[in-house]
Amino acid sequence: MTTIYLDLAARIRREEPVALAVILEARGSAPQGAGAAAIFTSRRLVAGTIGGGSLEASISRTAAEVLRTGEPRVVSYALKGVTVEGEEPICGGNVRVLVDPRPRRDIRALFGLVDSLGRGGRGVLATSVSTKRSGKIGLTRRWIPAASISSSDPEIAEALVDGRPRLAGAGPAGTSITRKEDERFLEPVFPPSRLVIAGAGHIGRAVAHLGRILDFDVTVIDDRREFANKKNLPDADHIVCRDIGPALGEMILDENTYIVIVTRGHQKDTEALRACVHTGAAYMGMIGSLSKVSIQRREFIVRKWATAKAFDRVRAPIGLPIRSRTVQEIAVSIAAELVLARSRNADRERSAG
Secondary structure, three states: OHHHHHHHHHHHHOOOOOEEEEEEEEEOOOOOOOOOEEEEOOOOEEEEOOOOHHHHHHHHHHHHHHHHHOOOEEEEEEOOOOOOOOOOOOOOOEEEEEEEOOHHHHHHHHHHHHHHHHOOOOEEEEEEEEEOOOOOEEEEEEEEEHHHOOOOOHHHHHHHHHOOOEEOOOOOOOOOOOOOOEEEEEEEEOOOOEEEEEOOOHHHHHHHHHHHHOOOEEEEEEOOOOOOOOOOOOOOOEEEEOOHHHHHHOOOOOOOEEEEEOOOOHHHHHHHHHHHOOOOOOEEEEOOOHHHHHHHHHHHHHOOOOOHHHHOOOEOOOOOOOOOOOHHHHHHHHHHHHHHHHHHHHHHHHHHO
């Protein structure tokens, strides 16, 4: 939940009164697993999700209460409604949720997390939860950058390797819904994947919008000022107005980078692809018909701009085959393929670890 903590830090800087809700444990068929998080004001949900529906509504009410009292709370929910006609969730699972009305107390840990992510780092946010005899909850958060994690704490090292939040001692998925007096919740946090979009036309703009929703750090490149601007690209984190090929060629396109080529024509697509086809990007996709892609593939190989193996890493035509026709449908097909590629990349990293 990287973006939740970036959002939370920004709200703390603005001195907004908010509560952070985090699922500590989930068992059975729960809508969200351990680590799912959301930010609430006294009135409503403002960021993230912990499962939606009546569960989220109930936690929203709890958030309003703890914001009034200033005391954090750990609450358990049984998602065991017995009829589809009622409002109770019928998933059949159980969850325990920490609701914290004073995340500002851990400003040092949260700002350390933000600083690390800004430099491309990763680490583990360790939250100590203690239940006092009075029933009150004590909280302490500590940000542990990857470089500071030692073999003396194997659970933290394991959390960073497999990328799954968990209660210390409970295993990756959690094994109980039993509150202990002292618990430690471990959340591995990674910098957001970078989405680089070559082309700021209708499709590029739509993909930028979906990329932002899907927690990518979005960069859009175009050589036309009337397109490469914040008004046209309100969801882009970074906008580059330059010739696309040279701009791509100067970027670091690594295993955490996903490239979408949707320029205004064959020549610009070719310039963009030449600049990135030999990089270590996690994903490269290019728009175009089967015939256009076939011609480009032959051109790249004949001109020795790329080997057949290198070119065949490119997803072209781009997007999952959902029979898309409109701009919006094409953007959805591209976004779905990006999610799939990111998930597969994360699985490979965990296996390698």
